[in-house]
Amino acid sequence: MHLFLLLILPVPAVIGQIDPEHCRYALGMEDGRIKDEDITASSQWYDTTGPQYARLHCDNGDGAWCPKGPLEPSDSQYLQIDLKKLTFLTLIGTQGRYAGNLGKEFAQEYRLNYSRDGQLWKSWKNRQGQGVLFGNKNTYAVSSNDLKPPIIARFVRVIPVTKLSSTVCMRLELYGCPWDDGLISYSAPVASLNDSTYDGVLDRRKLSGGLGQLTDGMTGLDDYLMTRQFNVWPGYDYLGWKNDTPGTQEYVEMEFVFDGPRNFTSMKVHSNNMFSRGVKIFSSVSCWFKLRLNSPWEAEPVVFKTVLDDRNPSARYVTVPLNRHAAKYVRCRFHFADVWMMFSEISFLSEDTILASEIPEIGTSAPDEDISTTITTKTAVPSSSDSSEEGNMPILIGCLVTIILLLVVIIFLILWCQCVCKVLEKAPRRILDEEVTVRLSSCSDTIILQTPPVPPRSRHPPAGTTHADPHYERIFLLDPQYQNPVALRNKLPELPQSAEASACGGGYAE
Known part of the structure; x- marks a missing residue:
């Protein structure tokens, strides 16, 4: 049964980016997975309106978190949540203070700040540059807001906003x-x-220290002028460099910083390939690695050359093997194959476990001559490691073998059923085609049918009925063995008179 389920269920593909449409799981405010000590606030009105009571659908305490005093338009009171690890946030839901229909306070609007390290805080804005989210209109209904773009952070602050002095x-x-x-x-x-x-x-035409469209989980369309977003300009989904862009010398250089050392298996780059407009995937890429900020880059880069495609203009992922290099910092140079090079997503398949044998020796050379040309790349979340892929291989082989065996059994049963049906259809036809001899006695009008021997059929006469003559039996008109005597008699040749006389005097002849 388990093998059969594996056969009918799709095998999940290893992808490098998060899908925002499916990344929508409750993170633990309502069910308590986020602990009270991980929920703090800038202030609280009473102990019974502390930050630990800011849980959706919960009426403990006085029913909600309430900052101290009436909230003024210039205030920045906040509720802070520590998620304990970097998280991809896509949605937020809010309520007011219901408290058994005694509460009257709710936030009509609010803002979001977030941080990845707890030190540097950033303000969230939507794709049109607006940072204020609509809140609630009453104390009990849940108001939900999609975060577009999503937030990648460990710490989140919710800041209620008011236009007039009020309690929130x-x-x-x-x-x-x-x-x-x-x-x-x-x-x-x-x-x-x-x-x-x-x-x-x-700073000086260089982006640094942040994340953006290359990590939002949204891939661009085949036609880069089309977009998946609303109310944005053409080409919005892509980051695009022209080969004469300042800071690029036949290549674009990108640098990625991770929260700790990792083993890198591969990098996936979603690239546009509309060659009719001068856009192609990169011709080659070279990547260097290092474990520490002050360490030099490894002397030998990983070099990967692509196969250019001048027939299919579809955007596609290009997978670059990174040969399990251990690093915290990765620098890659993408070389132009045409006038334009456009990326919408970049993701890494990696593990956060490093063996001592995999730590590289510190080299002496590094590609540091043009640090200002570092290029942004979008990273997405790795979903599995090589070891997990190898562990799944026996299961996949077993599934394929099971499928083949099931098909063989089904085909055998179908052929067997067809053969049996043909035999059953031909049996009555053979009986009808065999020669039948009929002789008539004009004296007694008795008809004797002589046919080749037929296997006896069991016939049980109904109760109360007996056969007066063993030469007679009841004939069913629908029986395939029944022959109409009249038709047979018409086919018989006329007998000489002497033969008829002898037949009258001598009884029946067979």
């Missing part, structure tokens, strides 16, 4: 999934098609 109370839940990739920032030169949601710093 809130309950909430956060939704998303773990950001297992561990990427905390990427840097890049400013692109001709820019990164509109980048949350880092722009």
Whole structure:
């Protein structure tokens, strides 16, 4: 049964990025997985309206978190949640203070701040640059807001907003999934098609210290002028560099920083390939690695050359093997194959466990001559390791063997049933085709049918009926063995008179 379920269920593919449409799991405010000590606030009105009572659908204490005093438009009171690890946030739901229909306070609007390390805080804004989210209209209904773009953070602050002095109370839940990739920032030169949601710093035409469109889980379309978003400009989904962009010399250089050392298996780059407009995937890429900030880059890079495609204009993922290099910092140079190079997503398949034997020796050379040309790349979450793929191989082989055996059995049964049906159809036809001899006695009008011997059929006469003559039996007109005597008699040749006389005097002849 388990093998059969494996056969009919699709095998999950190893992908490098999170799908925002499916990453919508409650993170634990309502059910208590987020502990009270991980929920703090800038202030509280009473002990019974502390931050630990800001849980969705919960009426403990006085029913919600309420900051101290009436909230003024200039205030920045906040509720802070520590998720304990980097998380991909896609949705937030809020309520007011219901308290058994005694509460009257709720937040009509609020803002979000977030941090990956608890030190540097960033303000969330949507794709149109607006940072205020609509809240509640009453104390009991849940108001939900999709976060577009999503947030990658460990710490989140919810800041109620008011236009007039008023008392505000809130309950909430956060939704998303773990950001297992561990990427905390990427840097890049400013692109001709820019990164509109980048949350880092722009300095001297270089982006650094943040994440943006390359980590939002949204891949671009085949036609880069089309977009999956609303109310945005053409080409929004891609970061695009032209080969004469300042800071690029036949290649674009990107640097990725992770939250700790990792073993890198591969990198996946979603690239546009509309060659009719001068856009192609990169011709080759070279990547260097290092474990520490002050260490030099490894002397020998990993070099990968692509196969260019001038027939299919579809955007596609290009997988670059990284040969299980151990590093915390990765620098890659993507070389132009045409006038334009456009990326919408970059993801890494990696593990956060490093063996001592995999730590590289410190080299002496490094590609540091043009640090200013570092390019942004989008990283997505790795989903599995090589060891898990190898462990699944016997299961897949077993599934295939089981499928083949089931097909063989089904085909055998079908052929057997067809053979039996043909035999049953031919049996009555053979009986009808055999020669039948009929002789008539004109004296007694008795008809004797002589046919080749037929296997006896059991016939049980109905109760109370007996056969007066063993030469007679009841004939069923629908019986395939029944022959109409009249038709047979018409076919018989006329007998000489002497033969008829002898037949009258001598009785029946067979």
